Amino acid sequence: MERITAPIEIKSAGSDGTFTGYAAVFGNIDLGYDVIEPGAFVQAKTTRDGMLRIAIGHRLDQLAGKATFRQDDRGLYVEGKLSLGVSYVRDQYELMKDGVLDGLSVGFNILRDGADYEERSGKHVRIIRAAELWEFSLVPFGMNPEALVDSVKAASVRDFESQLRGLGYSQTEAKSLASGGYKSLGHRDGGSDSGTLADALQDLRQSFNWN
Numbered sequence: 001m002e003r004i005t006a007p008i009e010i011k012s013a014g015s016d017g018t019f020t021g022y023a024a025v026f027g028n029i030d031l032g033y034d035v036i037e038p039g040a041f042v043q044a045k046t047t048r049d050g051m052l053r054i055a056i057g058h059r060l061d062q063l064a065g066k067a068t069f070r071q072d073d074r075g076l077y078v079e080g081k082l083s084l085g086v087s088y089v090r091d092q093y094e095l096m097k098d099g100v101l102d103g104l105s106v107g108f109n110i111l112r113d114g115a116d117y118e119e120r121s122g123k124h125v126r127i128i129r130a131a132e133l134w135e136f137s138l139v140p141f142g143m144n145p146e147a148l149v150d151s152v153k154a155a156s157v158r159d160f161e162s163q164l165r166g167l168g169y170s171q172t173e174a175k176s177l178a179s180g181g182y183k184s185l186g187h188r189d190g191g192s193d194s195g196t197l198a199d200a201l202q203d204l205r206q207s208f209n210w211n
Helices: 087-097 157-166 171-180 194-207
Strands: 002-007 018-025 034-036 041-044 052-056 059-071 075-082 103-110 115-120 123-128 131-139 149-152
Touching: 018 103, 052 075, 052 087, 059 087, 059 131, 075 087, 075 131
Parallel strands: 034 123, 041 131, 052 131
Antiparallel strands: 002 103, 018 075, 018 149, 052 059, 059 075, 103 131, 115 123
């Protein structure tokens, strides 16, 4: 099974194990001198419900979840859901949230006559034109500088609102703050502790890893 690896960037992380992003990017040369052409994944081995398996380090005896997937002009776009009921998956997810586990790698077979070599940007690179996709994996190092996970779903707005209610805000105020921040409460400006409270609310938002 062939592998192409890409770094991931987690912009936010929560408790439900879901994320979106690109597991592979088309057209760019990765650090292993491979290029995946647009639409190269012409076949895929999927689960019974048509989803792509997520593994740990390409170990099919350590599956981590599954994802919907599609190819667009940019690359292989995935919407994944990790199986957080499995203890080793929870461990991997914590490493993802901390930025320690920062790579994704696609596993695939090149189909017959599905690849050739050519010169691009002064490099002798392998051009992958037809492949069968098997899975993508969480890995510790990335090779493709353009593929990344662009979001991991944060703890829900409801959870954030609950924390604000605990600070003494009404339900309406908590909803407003969760969506718009401190400045959204125009009727609460001008207090001597406004700056301190705004800072505290910002810290609270950051504790949810929201940008």
